[in-house]
Amino acid sequence: MSVEVHGTPRRATILWLLLIAATLLTWGLGAADVAGRLTILILAVLSFWKGSVIILDFMALRHAPVLWRALTLGWMILVWAVIAIAYWKGISR
């Protein structure tokens, strides 16, 4: 059997169900209106995890040269870092 960069249907289905579950969890946290650093941290981690599934599995960058994983995952880290800095700046005013 050859190496398939797009994985198996079974793996894709499991990841999709987990992504939907993570979305509902994000909604639940938002609906509960629990503002605060911990909630934001959980939201950021969930969003980051979802993004990494899209990048590594759906975009199949897990099997790409490391440069492309670094650029896309690095983009996500940078964006969340900037959001975190702005958020911290906002609550410390």
Added chain:
Amino acid sequence: MENTRNTATLAAAPGPRLAGDLAIWFFILAELLAFGVFFAAYAFTRAKNLELFNVEQQALNRGAGVINTMLLLTASYFVVRAVQAAERAASAQSARWLLAAICCGLGFIGVKLTEYSAAFAHGVSLSSSPFHMFYLSLTFFHFMHVILGLVILLALWNGARKGRYHAGDMNGMETGAAYWHMVDLVWLILFPLVYVIN
């Protein structure tokens, strides 16, 4: 035939391989950069107008945002299944998965248009507040990408119906799929940032 088999063996060879055309990946990087600057501008403007942003964010239809997140994730999953089917040379199946993805994308458009019309009815405009300016421009910028993504999926669907994609020639399919996933990826940051974090 011999030639096709050689390419297929090459494509399936272990070792790093970038799925899709190199050009689309440069394009995706440029898009991610543009959205990244937009997200940063939103986050820092919010930090300076905390009360305003928090109050007006509460008025957004978060349920619509959640439904749209699920529609985009599901469309992305369907696109993955279409790519996998094409790799197995199951063209008819691949076309069906793409059609399902297109339906999800159209669902996103429908929900977004309903959301916009409700917002406009409440006097939301680009000039009504800094939050509204960001909400409308960020989501509309993304909305235009969804429309382009749908055009690309339609082209893939057409190609799949004609049996254009198979393990020996996945370039077109993988290139289009990568663009669609980028649209999904950006929404996964946009949604918590604009609709949830307060």
